[in-house]
Amino acid sequence: MKRIVLLVLLIVLACKEQVKTEIVPLTQIVDKEEKKAIDAYDISLEIYDYDGLEPLINKVDEKIHVVNFWATWCAPCVKELPYFEEINANYNDRVEVLLVSLDFPRNYDSKLKPFMKKHNLKSKVIAFDDIDQNRWIPAINKNWTGALPATIIYNKNKRQFYEQSFTKEELEIELKSFFK
Amino acid sequence: MKTIRTLAVTVLAITLSAFTFKTVDKGYSIGDIATDFSLENIDGKMVSLADFKDAKGFIVTFTCNTCPYAVAYEDRIEALNKKYAKKGYPVIAIMPNNTEVKPGDNLAAMKARAKAKGFTFPYLMDKGQEIYPQYGATKTPHIYILEKTKKGNVVKYIGAIDDNYKDPEAVKERYVEDAVDALLAGKEIKTTETRAIGCSIKV
Numbered sequence: 001m002k003r004i005v006l007l008v009l010l011i012v013l014a015c016k017e018q019v020k021t022e023i024v025p026l027t028q029i030v031d032k033e034e035k036k037a038i039d040a041y042d043i044s045l046e047i048y049d050y051d052g053l054e055p056l057i058n059k060v061d062e063k064i065h066v067v068n069f070w071a072t073w074c075a076p077c078v079k080e081l082p083y084f085e086e087i088n089a090n091y092n093d094r095v096e097v098l099l100v101s102l103d104f105p106r107n108y109d110s111k112l113k114p115f116m117k118k119h120n121l122k123s124k125v126i127a128f129d130d131i132d133q134n135r136w137i138p139a140i141n142k143n144w145t146g147a148l149p150a151t152i153i154y155n156k157n158k159r160q161f162y163e164q165s166f167t168k169e170e171l172e173i174e175l176k177s178f179f180k
Numbered sequence: 181m182k183t184i185r186t187l188a189v190t191v192l193a194i195t196l197s198a199f200t201f202k203t204v205d206k207g208y209s210i211g212d213i214a215t216d217f218s219l220e221n222i223d224g225k226m227v228s229l230a231d232f233k234d235a236k237g238f239i240v241t242f243t244c245n246t247c248p249y250a251v252a253y254e255d256r257i258e259a260l261n262k263k264y265a266k267k268g269y270p271v272i273a274i275m276p277n278n279t280e281v282k283p284g285d286n287l288a289a290m291k292a293r294a295k296a297k298g299f300t301f302p303y304l305m306d307k308g309q310e311i312y313p314q315y316g317a318t319k320t321p322h323i324y325i326l327e328k329t330k331k332g333n334v335v336k337y338i339g340a341i342d343d344n345y346k347d348p349e350a351v352k353e354r355y356v357e358d359a360v361d362a363l364l365a366g367k368e369i370k371t372t373e374t375r376a377i378g379c380s381i382k383v
Binding site for chain 1: 247248281282318319322339340343344345346350353374375376377378379380381382
């Protein structure tokens with residue numbers, strides 16, 4: 001057990017070291033993409049690397065946060081997306097839904113934005129693009145093997161991670177375990 | 181005092197056994213002996229690891245036609261086989277998805293894809309979906325490097341092919357190549373487990 005922990009720690013540290021030199025200037029990407037977006041579909045899309053994403057999935061406030069990792073190419077993700085939209089609509093006062101798209105950057109304009117428009121997504125959608133998966137997957141959750149979809153539900157006291165798809169009922173049950 | 185100690189030991193034992201059980205439940209860890217199988221190849225023949233008499237080990241690759249991550253790695257999987265089959269580490273690809281959920285991964289589609297891409301490795305159907313859960317594969321692509329030993333095929337590496345799904349030219353860490361090279365040289369593998377995004381295996 002100890003050895004595994006050590007190993008994970010080593011890997012994480014080793015990766016961290018590497019990342020310093022690898023970080024892409026994000027503002028540049030955002031600017032470029034946003035310009036394209038307005039030209040193309042009038043939908044703006046924020047793009048984050050892991051350093052940008054981290055504070056967005058670790059908020060400390062009075063709300064319950066539901067973070068769903070998905071992609072337009074992921075069929076089970078698309079299937080469960082309406083349930084997240086429903087939660088966002090029904091519990092707007094105390095739940096914040098964040099849809100984190102792992103679509104490939106080359107498909108932001110051709111697939112992701114048209115999808116957002118077509119389905120009129122009301123929850124906040126952001127794009128997440130960070131090549132160093134071996135760093136951020138275990139950072140998001142140590143048990144995440146990397147399969148999509150994946151979901152985090154958290155508030156300031158509690159945090160749950162799910163590497164699975166949800167039925168509408170299952171998602172409601174999990175969410176309600178955070179209601180008190 | 182004694183009761184507390186007994187209780188503590190019991191709790192510890194239960195916790196530990198829970199962990200052990202969980203690991204087993206989740207498939208292989210490094211050092212485990214991997215199961216052999218007999219699965220249908222795209223040419224209709226049944227393939228087992230035991231058929232590869234001269235192999236020193238295997239690059240078992242759970243992959244499919246329909247996942248964009250798997251597709252992004254197709255050429256690299258073929259390149260691995262070209263490079264390492266002759267050195268004793270052939271690629272054995274296994275398609276784990278339920279083809280009723282993903283018709284694009286059925287045997288005919290697998291055949292067509294293999295032909296179009298010129299795959300030189302076996303591309304097997306995990307019919308009945310019994311093999312991938314034993315390995316603990318959760319997604320495509322998902323790699324298990326096995327080393328053939330007297331005890332059986334020992335799991336030596338689990339994870340991704342490399343550190344850049346997007347751009348083969350920009351890869352910095354070639355996890356699978358490094359691991360096989362280390363095995364061939366009789367050295368210790370530097371990185372034995374890595375994570376990468378993939379498509380969940382469709383059940």
